[in-house]
Amino acid sequence: MAITEEIRAKYKPVIGLEIHAQMLTRSKAYSNDKNEYGSAPNTNVSVITLGHPGTLPRMNRKTIDFAIRMGIACDCKISELQHFARKNYFYPDLPKGYQITQDTTPICTGGSVLIKDENGNEKRVGLTRIHMEEDAGKSIHDIDPFNTLIDLNRAGVPLIEIVSEPDITSSQQAYNYVTEVRKLVRYLDICDGNMEEGSLRCDANISVMLKDAKEFGVKVEVKNMNSMRNVQRAIEYEIERQIEAIEKGEKLVQETRNFNALNGTTTAMRSKEAANDYRYFPEPDLQPIRVTQQHVQKIREAMPPLPNFLHTKYTTELGLSEYDAGVITDQKEIALYFEEIIRYTKNYKAAANWVMGDIKSHLNAKALDITELKLSPNHVAELISLIDSGKLSHSLASQKVFPEMLKADESPLKIAESNNWIQTSDEGEIKKLIAAVIAENPSEIARYRAGETKLMGFIMGQLMKKSAGKADPKSAGKLLTEMLSEN
Amino acid sequence: MYHSFDEIKAALDHGTSVESITKHYLKRIDEKKHLNAFLEVFADSALAQAKRVDEKLKNNTAGRLAGVVIGLKDNLAYKDHKVSASSKILEGFVSLYTATAVERLIAEDAVIIGRLNCDEFAMGSSNENSAFGNVLNPHNEKMVPGGSSGGSAVAVAAGLCTASLGTDTGGSIRQPASFTGTIGFKPTYGRVSRYGLLAYASSFDQIGPFANTVKDVALLTEIMAGKDEFDSTLLQEDSKNFLPAFDTTRKLKIAYIKDCIESEGIDPEIRSRIFEIIEKLRSLGHTVNAVDFPYLNQMIPTYYVLTTAEASSNYARYDGVHYGYHSSNAEGVEDTYKKSRSEGFGEEVKRRIMLGTFVLSHGYYDAYYTKGQKVRRVIQNKTKEILTNHDFIILPTTPTTAFEIGANVADPITMYLQDIFTVQANLSGNPAISLPLGNHSNGLPFGIQAMGKHFDEAGLLSFSDYLMSNCK
Numbered sequence: 001m002a003i004t005e006e007i008r009a010k011y012k013p014v015i016g017l018e019i020h021a022q023m024l025t026r027s028k029a030y031s032n033d034k035n036e037y038g039s040a041p042n043t044n045v046s047v048i049t050l051g052h053p054g055t056l057p058r059m060n061r062k063t064i065d066f067a068i069r070m071g072i073a074c075d076c077k078i079s080e081l082q083h084f085a086r087k088n089y090f091y092p093d094l095p096k097g098y099q100i101t102q103d104t105t106p107i108c109t110g111g112s113v114l115i116k117d118e119n120g121n122e123k124r125v126g127l128t129r130i131h132m133e134e135d136a137g138k139s140i141h142d143i144d145p146f147n148t149l150i151d152l153n154r155a156g157v158p159l160i161e162i163v164s165e166p167d168i169t170s171s172q173q174a175y176n177y178v179t180e181v182r183k184l185v186r187y188l189d190i191c192d193g194n195m196e197e198g199s200l201r202c203d204a205n206i207s208v209m210l211k212d213a214k215e216f217g218v219k220v221e222v223k224n225m226n227s228m229r230n231v232q233r234a235i236e237y238e239i240e241r242q243i244e245a246i247e248k249g250e251k252l253v254q255e256t257r258n259f260n261a262l263n264g265t266t267t268a269m270r271s272k273e274a275a276n277d278y279r280y281f282p283e284p285d286l287q288p289i290r291v292t293q294q295h296v297q298k299i300r301e302a303m304p305p306l307p308n309f310l311h312t313k314y315t316t317e318l319g320l321s322e323y324d325a326g327v328i329t330d331q332k333e334i335a336l337y338f339e340e341i342i343r344y345t346k347n348y349k350a351a352a353n354w355v356m357g358d359i360k361s362h363l364n365a366k367a368l369d370i371t372e373l374k375l376s377p378n379h380v381a382e383l384i385s386l387i388d389s390g391k392l393s394h395s396l397a398s399q400k401v402f403p404e405m406l407k408a409d410e411s412p413l414k415i416a417e418s419n420n421w422i423q424t425s426d427e428g429e430i431k432k433l434i435a436a437v438i439a440e441n442p443s444e445i446a447r448y449r450a451g452e453t454k455l456m457g458f459i460m461g462q463l464m465k466k467s468a469g470k471a472d473p474k475s476a477g478k479l480l481t482e483m484l485s486e487n
Numbered sequence: 488m489y490h491s492f493d494e495i496k497a498a499l500d501h502g503t504s505v506e507s508i509t510k511h512y513l514k515r516i517d518e519k520k521h522l523n524a525f526l527e528v529f530a531d532s533a534l535a536q537a538k539r540v541d542e543k544l545k546n547n548t549a550g551r552l553a554g555v556v557i558g559l560k561d562n563l564a565y566k567d568h569k570v571s572a573s574s575k576i577l578e579g580f581v582s583l584y585t586a587t588a589v590e591r592l593i594a595e596d597a598v599i600i601g602r603l604n605c606d607e608f609a610m611g612s613s614n615e616n617s618a619f620g621n622v623l624n625p626h627n628e629k630m631v632p633g634g635s636s637g638g639s640a641v642a643v644a645a646g647l648c649t650a651s652l653g654t655d656t657g658g659s660i661r662q663p664a665s666f667t668g669t670i671g672f673k674p675t676y677g678r679v680s681r682y683g684l685l686a687y688a689s690s691f692d693q694i695g696p697f698a699n700t701v702k703d704v705a706l707l708t709e710i711m712a713g714k715d716e717f718d719s720t721l722l723q724e725d726s727k728n729f730l731p732a733f734d735t736t737r738k739l740k741i742a743y744i745k746d747c748i749e750s751e752g753i754d755p756e757i758r759s760r761i762f763e764i765i766e767k768l769r770s771l772g773h774t775v776n777a778v779d780f781p782y783l784n785q786m787i788p789t790y791y792v793l794t795t796a797e798a799s800s801n802y803a804r805y806d807g808v809h810y811g812y813h814s815s816n817a818e819g820v821e822d823t824y825k826k827s828r829s830e831g832f833g834e835e836v837k838r839r840i841m842l843g844t845f846v847l848s849h850g851y852y853d854a855y856y857t858k859g860q861k862v863r864r865v866i867q868n869k870t871k872e873i874l875t876n877h878d879f880i881i882l883p884t885t886p887t888t889a890f891e892i893g894a895n896v897a898d899p900i901t902m903y904l905q906d907i908f909t910v911q912a913n914l915s916g917n918p919a920i921s922l923p924l925g926n927h928s929n930g931l932p933f934g935i936q937a938m939g940k941h942f943d944e945a946g947l948l949s950f951s952d953y954l955m956s957n958c959k
Contacts, residue, residue, distance in 0.1 A: 047584050051804045053577065054564045054586060054683040056718050088800050088847070090824055097803020148820075279847035281856060284689035284797055287719045 003244050011208045011246075013239045014216055015168035016128075017231075019181055020159050021191040022135060022199040023066045029134045029158035030057030030100060030286075037197060041151040049156045051095030056285045063158040064291060066190040067107045067132050068299050070160060073184050073306055074127055076111030078296050082132075084283040089276050093137035093150050101133035101161075103280045107291075113164070114308055115180045118172040125177050126165035133159050160190075166205065166216075171235040178202055178228050183307050187332040195227050202231050208242045217242065218252040222266050225259045234259040238266055310335050318348040327356050333370045337377060344381030347388055354380055358402055374409050383412040391422050396469050423470045430467070430476050434483050437462045448484060459484070488646045491700045495554040495649060499544065505554050509537040509598050512556045516601070516647045522623045524641040526561050528601040529568060540596045550595035551706065557592060558642045558651040561602040562609055563694070564683035565589055572608045572685045573617040576805045576831030578812040586683020587718070588652065588694045588711040595710050600648050603638030607833045608802065609659050609687040611635050612905035613895065616835040621892055624666060626931050630889040633663030633905075636697070640667040643697045650698040650707055654684055656691045657790055658884075658909025661921035664697060665884035665934030668923040670951075671697050672704045675942045676916035677722045679708070680715035686801040688794035689720075691913045701952040704920070705730035708944060722942060733949040738772050741765075742877040745777040747908055753886045757933055760925045761883055764935060764958045771957060775881075778873050780911075785862050787903055790910040791839075792846050792859035799843030805831065838899065863914050870915040874940045879950055882908050884921040884934035912938050918947050924958055 028035050031048035048055045064082060071078050085103035108130035117123045137155035139148050162181060168174050182200055185191035193200045202225055207217035222238055225231045238257070245252055256275070257266040307329040314325035329335045334355065341351045359380070363370060383401060386392040392401060397412070404415045416422050424430065438445050441462060448455040463476055489495050495508065513530055533556070543549040559565060562572040564582040571577040585593070593599065606616040614622040614637025622637040624630040625645040632641045636653030640663035643651050653660040655673035664671025673695045684694055696707040706729075713726035747753070748761055765775045807813045807827020814826035832840070846855035873880060886907060895902045912919035918941075921934035937954065939947030 050809065052564075052583060052810070053570065053572070053580070053685040053804070054562075054582075054681075055584075056682050056720075058717060059719060086800050088803060090803065090806060092806075092808050092820055095804060095809055097806060098800050277849045279800070279844065279849075279852075281796060281800070281847055281852075285686075285720065 003240055003247065007247060008240075008243060010210055011239075011243050012211045013169055013171075013235075014166045014207045014209060015170075015174055015235060016166040016205040017164045017168065017174060017177060018203045018205070019162045019164075019178065020135075020201040020203075021070075021162065021181075021185050021193075023063055023158040023160065023190055024192060025060055025062040025066065025158055027060055027062075028156040029060050029063050029132070030156055031060075032058070033156065035157050036153070037199070039153055041149070041153060044153045045155070049095070049152055051097075057100055057283075059286060059289060060158065061289075063132055064107065064289065065299055066158070066188075067130060067160045068291065068296055069188045069190055069303065070130055070162070070185065071108035071111065072296070072300050072303060073188055074108070074111035074113055074130070074162075076108035076127060076130060078291065079105055079107050079109070080291055080293075081105070082107055082289040082291060084286045084288075085280050086283050087133075087278045087280055089278055091136065091139075092148065093139045093152065093155065095137070095152060095155055099134055099136065100283055100286070102131035103282075106131035113177060113180050113184070115173060115176040117176075118170055123167075123173065125167045125173075128163040128165050130160050130162050133161060135159050166207075171232045171239065174204065174235050175228055175232040178231050180307075182228070183330065183332075187304055187306055189304070189332075198226070201226070204231065204235055204238075206235055206238045206242070208239055208246070217246075218254050220252070220254065220266075221256045222259050223256060223269070226261070230259060230261050233261075233264050234266060237264055241266065304332075305335075305339075307332070307335070310339075314348075314352075318342070320348060320352055324349075324352045324356065328352060331370070337370050337373075340377035341380050341384075344378045345384050347384050350384045350388070351381070354384065358398055362406060375405060376409055379405055379409065379412055386412055386416065390472050390474075392416055393423055393469065393473055396421055396423070400469075420468070421470065423472045424467075427475070427479060430471050430479050431483065433463060433466050433471065434476075434480055437466055438483070445484070456481075489649055491698070492552075492555055492649065492703045492706065493700075499554045505537040505540040505544065505598065506534060508554055509533050509556055509600065512600055512648055515645075519625075519645050519647055522625060522628075522641055522645055522647075523620050524603055524622055524638040524645065524647055525558065525601045526571070526573065526604050526619055526638070527569060529565075529599060532568070533598050533600045536593075536598045540598065543596060550597075551710065552592060552595040552597035554598075555596075555649045556598045556600050558600055558603045558639060558648040559589060560605050560609075560636050560639045560651070560653045562605060562654055562685040562687075563589055563602075563652060564685070565599060565602070568602070570602065570685065571618075573605050573619055574607045574805075574832065574836070575618045576807075576812045576828070577810075578831070580811045582683075584683065586694075587680035587715045589683065591710050591713075592652075592707070603636075603642055603651060605638055605653075606635035606659075607836050608685070608798070609635040609654055609656055609692075610798070610835050610839055612658070612662055612902055613890070613892075614638065614663070615892065615896055616833055618833055623892075624889050624931075626668065627889070629891055630931065631666065631892050633666035633885070633889060635659040635663075636671070637663050639697050640664055640669050640671065643667070643669045643699065650696055650703055652694055652707075653697055654687075655693050655695055655909075655913065656687045656794060657913050658906040660695045660697065661884050661909050661912075661919060661934065661936060662905060664921040664923070665925075665936075666889035666931070668932030668934075669697050669699065670701060670704050670920065670922055671695065671934075672708060672920045672948075673912060673918060674708055674712065674944055675722075675918045676913070677720055678918070678942065678944065679711045680718040680721050682715060682717035686797075688797040689801060690797060691790075691794055693913075701920075701922075701948055701955055702730055704951075705944075705948045708948075712944070727945065729944045730948050730952065731945050733953045738774070739768075739879065739950070740877045741768060741773055741775045742778045742873050742880045743775060744780040744873075744880065744882050746780045746783045747882045750783060750886070750907070752904065752907070753883060754888065754927070754933075756927050757883050757886070757888075757925060760933075761881070761935065764881065764924065764954070767958050776877065778877075778880075780869060780873070782862070782866050782869065783907065786866065786910050786914065787907060789859050789862040789866065790906065790914060791842065791903065792855050793863060795839040795843030796846050796856050796859075797843070799840045799847065802832075802836070802840055807831065835899070866911065867915045870911060870917060870938075871941075874917070874938075878939075879947065880938040882936050882938070884908060884936040888927045888929060888931035888933045908936060917941055918944050920947060920951050922951055922954055924954065
């Protein structure tokens with residue numbers, strides 16, 4: 001596709017996203033069946049999940065609580081009375097022939113998600129609504145060559161659908177928005193945010209309009225983008241496709257398109273006319289459920305810290321850089337670990353560096369999650385204070401003490417002491433060592449004194465070797481220079 | 488023949504075993520096979536149950552329904568037994584669980600003897616919509632037994648079991664009770680758990696009993712009622728005594744709906760019987776007032792708009808893919824749906840699915856469904872208003888006595904009008920009972936209906952008992 005920057009600049013993309021997030025409740029939305037990914041097919045299914053004749057839905061109140069958490073995090077209005085509706089359509093992995101959802105009265109309305117735009121400026125993406133619904137089962141087409149197989153373990157798993165306003169104006173913003181929503185649901189512990197496994201799914205409504213136009217362009221819905229990068233790619237492709245079509249004078253149609261990750265394009269799935277009439281109507285099997293203000297307040301009080309709050313705290317109160325704050329808050333567990341460390345040390349920058357440096361590399365090397373890390377945050381803080389007080393050199397801390405800490409999660413002071421690694425800044429002690437080095441390397445000393453200053457490195461190395469790394473390099477360097485110039 | 492639980496109890500006291508009572512009914516069912524009331528007799532499991540109850544009786548640990556033999560309408564789930572809602576679409580389907588109401592009867596040691604014929608998915612007023620043939624009215628075998636719980640009514644009327652369960656969405660218990668001379672009771676919506684009832688219209692359906700005495704009806708309802716975590720539309724309250732003694736010093740205020748009794752289609756003998764009862768009640772010192780109910784013409788259309796809407800969605804699960812009938816002529820999913828459903832459902836069910844799909848369709852929803860909901864609210868409010876000023880409403884159960892098999896088959900509208908006096912209680916959710924207080928000169932029985940306040944089963948049933956003893 002070839003549209004010039006100039007043409008592209010005439011248009012404004014208008015994008016709204018619908019994100020489905022699977023809730024991490026222990027049981028399903030309307031039954032006691034286990035909500036568990038990866039179980040053997042069709043094992044988490046009772047007569048309710050199977051939609052057997054005569055069964056009725058049983059509301060799992062945890063779903064409501066989880067949706068409220070998200071609503072509070074996004075500053076939405078929480079509805080008092082939860083009405084449910086049926087969305088009717090036939091599909092083999094939908095055992096009841098309808099999905100229980102919320103139609104005209106979603107649990108959350110309004111609110112917004114704070115993101116960064118492509119220039120790094122803050123932007124609020126408004127939310128239309130968040131509502132609760134149940135997932136369908138899974139149709140598996142690629143195991144049996146002749147039949148489609150159905151796994152109903154996922155049927156009835158609670159979902160929230162987060163519908164944004166058409167406030168997003170670029171694929172980068174869309175990417176940032178999905179990233180932010182994913183981060184939020186993970187911080188809130190309501191969804192694991194795994195797009196590849198489908199626990200977080202995103203559909204996009206995309207149109208383009210001339211910048212001075214009054215009316216929106218024709219809206220296209222794009223589905224099947226199973227990673228954040230694909231959301232961005234699909235939207236980018238779709239924007240260009242639409243602009244190109246308009247520039248060519250072609251008429252766009254309102255339709256649903258499928259994203260193909262292999263070649264990065266979208267193809268038409270069905271037109272608006274061919275779309276299902278879902279015949280929504282109030283679910284007669286579920287009484288409306290009342291959510292009291294007190295209940296919302298209780299959930300509000302138990303809310304974990306949110307990424308934006310921590311980010312602001314880190315860049316202002318703690319004086320960390322935007323970059324550092326971003327890396328640390330990117331994953332809730334890392335942020336919580338960092339929070340623990342800084343309970344024991346005021347050297348925030350050093351704490352950030354340890355987390356982003358040695359700790360992260362260790363996790364990466366061992367393919368571990370930070371929750372699996374057996375390293376007490378107070379020991380990390382202790383290590384920082386050993387360095388700050390000059391008792392341990394940074395390199396010794398990083399190369400010797402830290403690996404020992406990973407083995408046994410012991411106090412770094414104890415490790416350093418028992419290995420005789422505590423460094424000394426005692427002048428008399430260091431001077432003795434320097435004298436010994438001078439005595440043992442007469443020719444190098446002579447050459448240095450004759451002006452061959454690059455030998456300083458060698459001499460310093462000899463000194464550190466002699467001290468077994470225990471001499472505080474700063475004071476050792478100073479004393480060495482002094483003694484060498486003494487003659 | 489055992490007419491009531493008391494007679495069963497007397498027999499047990501005289502040394503009869505539950506097993507022999509069960510065998511008596513099995514024999515009786517076999518003798519009356521031509522009535523086509525039972526779709527399946529659970530002889531083996533019933534006799535096994537009976538033996539267990541006999542053991543319990545010996546140990547003095549038997550429940551309140553020991554010796555009582557009960558038939559289930561074929562739309563109630565009973566674990567490891569077939570259930571088909573008299574439809575081909577559930578061919579071969581065996582339930583994996585037991586309906587809450589049935590489970591509670593079994594827990595009180597009732598013996599479940601079989602499943603009873605009914606209109607397919609409880610849609611009908613004559614039992615002529617069953618995929619398994621008509622049920623004959625034992626009072627006159629040319630006549631229909633009413634419906635949809637026709638088999639349940641006939642089973643009690645013909646002494647094929649001590650009591651039976653039916654379900655009532657628009658009159659499906661009370662109308663066949665009227666046609667067969669039995670007592671049929673629809674409790675308040677939300678009184679008996681619907682878990683395990685194969686839904687027709689979820690916001691209307693209620694399970695209720697058929698029996699020969701009010702006392703038996705009350706005990707069965709009391710046992711089935713009460714909170715159940717599996718039905719969120721239920722009143723989550725413990726069940727209580729549903730048959731307190733009638734306070735004879737109490738003077739009641741009773742309403743009768745003028746529009747019903749004056750309506751054109753009503754049989755004159757039924758009308759005059761109502762007036763006779765009204766006079767009798769007045770002579771006993773009660774006040775009986777005529778009240779207006781100007782929504783009679785809106786009742787049936789509202790009922791059909793709303794029930795078919797719910798049904799169209801409730802029946803989506805019968806798709807030929809997961810269980811039950813699967814068309815062998817189908818290729819691919821779409822074709823499986825179309826052929827399995829076309830071949831599996833009967834005409835009336837298909838008619839109502841189409842109607843319900845239509846009223847929920849985009850562009851028609853407000854004109855039909857929303858409006859139907861509004862009218863339902865108006866009817867609810869009016870019923871509530873009447874029952875705020877009165878203790879009970881009395882009215883006929885049916886405009887006529889049982890009609891001939893085949894008489895109304897070609898005309899669904901006339902058939903739908905069968906429910907004209909019964910749908911009110913389903914639209915409003917109130918409890919209502921049909922009492923066999925009428926005997927027509929044509930030799931057929933008919934029922935008189937009483938309706939009570941929401942969740943006042945106790946009041947309505949003790950009033951019913953009073954009517955049965957004073958207005959026979």
